[in-house]
Structure formats: C-alpha cells, structure tokens
C-alpha cells in the first residue's frame with residue numbers, strides 16, 4: 129500500500145485579480161479552482177490535463193504552499209500544511225515545483241550555481257551538493273554548459289536547466305508544470321526515462337501537459353481539470369486512448385474529416 133502524501137479536501141481558490149475582474153468582465157472566472165478533492169500517493173505518476181485556464185498551474189502552486197486556499201484544507205502526510213516559515217521551507221524541500229516558465233525559476237550567475245541552490249539550502253555538505261548538482265545537470269543533458277549564465281541558453285535548454293534545479297533537491301513529490309513544452313523529441317524521451325526511474329524509486333510525480341501522447345505513454349493516472357473543477361481522475365492508459373473520454377473532458381474535439389473552409393470560422397475556444 130502506498131501512503132498518501134498530499135490530500136486536497138474541497139479546496140477552492142480565487143486570485144485577488146480574478147475576484148475583482150470577474151465583477152467587470154463576464155469572461156473572467158471568479159474562482160481559479162472550485163471544490164477540489166483529490167489525493168497524491170507515494171509513487172504516483174499523474175498527468176494533469178485540461179485546457180488553457182483550467183487551473184493546472186494554480187493547483188500545482190497550491191500543492192507546494194505558494195498559494196493559500198480560500199476554502200477547504202490541504203493535508204501533507206495527513207496533517208494540515210504547516211504555513212510557518214520553517215514549515216514551508218521543510219515542505220518545499222520535499223515538494224519540488226518546476227514552474228511553467230523557466231525564467232520564473234532561474235536566477236543565479238551560472239547554471240551550476242542555479243542548480244546547486246536547492247541542495248545548498250537543504251544544508252547538505254559541499255561534496256553532496258556538488259554530486260547532486262552534477263548528476264542533475266547530467267540527467268538533463270547540460271553538463272557541458274554548467275559554467276554558462278542561464279540567460280544565454282535557448283528556451284528549451286533553460287527549461288531543462290530549471291528542471292535540473294528541481295531534480296537536484298530529490299523531492300518526494302515532484303510537480304512539473306508543462307515540462308515538455310519546448311523540449312526537442314530527444315530531450316522529451318530522456319525526461320520520460322528520468323521520470324520513470326524516479327517513480328520506480330518511489331517519488332510521486334504530478335506533471336501538467338497538453339501532450340496527450342506523452343501523458344498516455346508515461347502516466348499511471350490522468351487527472352483532468354475543466355474550468356477549475358475536477359472532471360476526471362482515472363487510469364491514464366485506458367482513459368486517454370478513449371476518444372469519448374477525451375471529448376467528454378473537453379481535451380479533444382473530433383477532428384473534421386476535411387479542413388473547414390475559412391468561411392466556417394476559426395479561432396481558439
């Protein structure tokens with residue numbers, strides 16, 4: 129039996145701007161997440177799916193205490209999240225979050241310093257920090273760039289650099305916000321391998337993505353959000369190969385047999 133790491137019980141969250149703007153703009157949803165009840169166990173491999181604005185990034189930021197719910201409770205190992213300074217520091221050394229945008233994460237003068245920052249703050253010895261940093265950079269295919277400043281790297285490489293920083297902390301729960309966006313196919317395959325190894329070793333991973341194929345290939349479970357609500361949580365292989373399921377969750381509309389004429393209209397929905 130795998131034990132429960134994180135548990136959301138009827139969690140709701142509204143951004144301050146969302147509250148204010150929703151009064152003036154009907155298109156703006158007031159709550160980013162509503163009444164969310166879900167849990168993450170040790171060794172989970174969860175693909176977090178949903179359209180743009182569904183609430184994926186908000187969920188991940190609630191998971192590591194960056195955002196505080198307006199309603200409901202979030203439990204870490206069965207206890208309400210400790211939001212004291214020390215409590216959050218402890219939590220974040222066990223719950224690592226890769227941001228959707230790598231530039232929200234990278235800040236140090238060189239890649240090595242950036243990746244070493246997390247392990248250094250965990251109070252590890254110099255030697256341990258160096259080993260973890262080198263290993264994380266190597267897993268992300270960045271060893272030869274370790275002395276470069278992050279901003280000179282391409283977007284996909286910065287994404288991998290940010291990932292290396294999270295991996296170096298060896299969290300028990302790894303939260304990845306669209307880690308495959310912008311990666312080349314080889315890096316994507318390496319990422320899948322790294323994640324498989326981590327999950328086999330007992331790390332829980334929750335990964336948001338729009339890449340249904342990656343999700344189907346890698347995940348054990350699929351969690352689907354729509355307009356801030358949980359609409360499905362179940363076996364990934366089965367559900368993501370079921371067109372009716374995908375359509376019912378708003379993940380994929382049936383493809384037209386022929387390209388629509390321009391007169392038929394187009395645009396994002």
Ligand SMILES: Nc1ncnc2c1ncn2[C@@H]1O[C@H](COP(=O)(O)OP(=O)(O)OP(=O)(O)O)[C@@H](O)[C@H]1O
Pocket residue numbers: 143144145146157159160178179180181182183184185186187228
């Ligand atoms: N900083 C913010 N201020 C106000 N509203 C926000 C903010 N960030 C997100 N939102 C709103 O919260 C809701 C959920 O957004 P979120 O970023 O969690 O979606 P997402 O599923 O991650 O989308 P994407 O696939 O585009 O990354 C959306 O309605 C969005 O407009």
Ligand SMILES: [Mg+2]
Pocket residue numbers: 184185186228305
């Ligand atoms: Mg997002």
